Amino acid sequence: MKRLGKRLLAGPYLMWMLLFTVVPLVLLAYNAFTGADGSFTLTNVAVILDPVNGKPFLRSIGMSVLVTVICLVLSFPLALILRKCSGNKNSFIVMIFILPMWMNFMLRTLAWRLILLNNGILNQILTALGFGRVHLMNTIWAVILGTVYDYLPFMVLPIYNALVKIDNDVISAAQDLGAGQWTILRRIIIPLSIPGVVSGITMVMVPSISEFVIASMLGGGKVYLIGNVIEQAFNSGYADIHAGSGLSLSLMVLILISMVIYRLFDGEEGESSLW
Amino acid sequence: MVKQKVIDTASRVYLIFALILLYLPILILIISSFNASPRNKAVWGGFSLEGYGKLIHNDMIMQALGTTILLAAGAALVSTVLGTMACIGMLGMKKRSRTWLMGLTNIPMLNADIVTGVALMLLFSRFVDLSFWTMLIAHITLIIPxxxxxxxxxxxxxxxxxxxxxxxxxxxxxxxxxKVVLPELVPGIVAGFMLSFTMSLDDFSVTYFTKAPGIHTMSTMINAEYRKGIQTELYALSTIVFLLVLLVLFLMNRKAWKKVDGVRGRKGGRQREKA
Incomplete structure (x- = not known):
């Protein structure tokens, strides 16, 4: 009997993923654990402990946590409000939030440069209003601002998608039974939004921890993150692919461990519901 | 009820605040593209279309734009075919092997882009020369999940x-x-294609490490050139990209709107008949 699911159909995909995700990672690990002469060594993995690399590493972790928290705090009320704008306007408002995502993020970052530069728009406005200038460009705050801006939709949309799935009748029932706004939020909306929050946090934290191009565009080389260190290790005059591989491996292991802990802590498989 | 009004007003204020934050940088890009002031774009120097003229004659930007679109379209097409085949193939699998395959799918998702890029570079540089094709393979690997x-x-x-x-x-x-299976899958396939296309358009890290010298996508071109006085062209480009995206979303949305209107119209008709 012929059935629809032919396992063979998954063959090309399986081959592709093995060849282009598993093999490269094995190669990365191989480079990380060998020296220039091909002998086994742990020095490349240990370079992360060197303060020159360790400090940017910690800075990246701190920054991505901060970015994720800011995104979450900004997004949750926004998703709640978007949910309330139900009806026909709904798809339109969601579209408005997807729209900026379609602009190339380098162009969006370029816009922030225009705003934050020392003789940029923000300072022009501040001086015109009689306040002093602020020096934001080339500081970590500019990088955080740019990163939050770039990743905000990745937090808003999963939370929104989780929230619209909540049946209005559930909320009406709670209201009929005497629950106030706050109780409804705490006992119904927040627990049911968890899958969205989980995938939102993942989608913001993972890319922002390894961010390096926003840091170089808005941080002007003064904000040095682990991504910049890795990039330098591969693409500069004194490139060292073994040290670079070691650093990349450390970053990967850190992300994997935190994801495992996070999923265990969360207790359930978070649906990735971006769209 | 006063409390409800306060919440409603606060919601509206917050929504408007969020929209301003989201669109202000884009608006500034658009205004800057028409700014004749040659040096400082934060000062209005009169209206000019010079940026657009220069953009059309800038081969580097046009080539980067072409490469970006070709790459995104090609990668999205291949990933959609391979990914859809894999999903159908998974139907015939036991739960265990399906879980394995989904785990494999999660690797590029959970891995930092920079690590994916570096690992692919190590693979490519060992066996082949970097070219457009390595970029295509890298993009497919990135977006197939x-x-x-x-x-x-x-x-x-x-x-x-x-x-x-x-x-x-x-x-x-x-x-x-x-006739039977594919129509059921179309919404998912379209969503997958769109999402993977967007991810490819927006990628920087993976492209950066796997690109051939001399070939640029928009992101890598901006990164290499934004300091070198092609800003006006880039602002003009942003404006065009934004308007294109707006147009596409508007057309997509109009279809959805028509559906909504159709349903509403029919309902109204029925109600009128009853009356």
Whole structure:
């Protein structure tokens, strides 16, 4: 009997993923654990402990946590409000939030440069209003601002998608039974939004921890993150692919461990519901 | 009820605040593209279309734009085909192997882009020269999980008896697939294609490490050139990209709107008949 699911159909995909995700990672690990002469060594993995690399590493972790928290705090009320704008306007408002995502993020970052530069728009406005200038460009705050801006939709949309799935009748029932706004939020909306929050946090934290191009565009080389260190290790005059591989491996292991802990802590498989 | 009003007003204020934050940088890019002031773009120097003229004659930007679109379209197409095949293939698998395959799918998703890029570079540089094709392979690897994540839920909800019924009624497997199975999957496939296309357009890290010298995508070109006085052209480009995206979303939305209007119109008609 012929059935629809032919396992063979998954063959090309399986081959592709093995060849282009598993093999490269094995190669990365191989480079990380060998020296220039091909002998086994742990020095490349240990370079992360060197303060020159360790400090940017910690800075990246701190920054991505901060970015994720800011995104979450900004997004949750926004998703709640978007949910309330139900009806026909709904798809339109969601579209408005997807729209900026379609602009190339380098162009969006370029816009922030225009705003934050020392003789940029923000300072022009501040001086015109009689306040002093602020020096934001080339500081970590500019990088955080740019990163939050770039990743905000990745937090808003999963939370929104989780929230619209909540049946209005559930909320009406709670209201009929005497629950106030706050109780409804705490006992119904927040627990049911968890899958969205989980995938939102993942989608913001993972890319922002390894961010390096926003840091170089808005941080002007003064904000040095682990991504910049890795990039330098591969693409500069004194490139060292073994040290670079070691650093990349450390970053990967850190992300994997935190994801495992996070999923265990969360207790359930978070649906990735971006769209 | 006063409390409710306060919440409503606060919601509206917050929504407007969020929209301003989201669109202000884009608005500034658009205004800057018409700014004749040669040096400082933060000062209005009169209206000019010079940026657009320069943009058309800038071969570097035009080539980067072409490469970006070709790369995104090619990668999205291949990933959509491979990903959809894999999802259908998974139907015939035992739960264990399916879990394995989904785990494999999660690797590029959970891995930092920079690590994916570095690992692929190590693979490519060992065996082949970097070229457009290595970039294409890298992009496919990066975006294929998004296709699988969009299509897989739809495949899991398929009613396979329909397909088997079609076969029993004499349809060939290809015909049955085309007429019975595929229409069910189309929304997921379209969503997967769009999402993976967007991810490819927006990628910087993976492209940066796997690109051939002399070939640029928009992101890498901006990164290499934004300091070198092509800002006006880039602002003009942003404006055009934004308007294009706006147009596409508007057209997509109009279809959805028509559907909504149709349903509403019919309902209204029925109510009128009753009256």
């Amino acid at each position: 998004y296709v699988v994540l969009c299509v897989q839920p739809k495949v899991m909800h398929l009613n396979t008896s329909m397909y088997e019924a079609a076969l029993d009624l004499g349809a060939s497997p290809v015909y049955a697939f085309w």
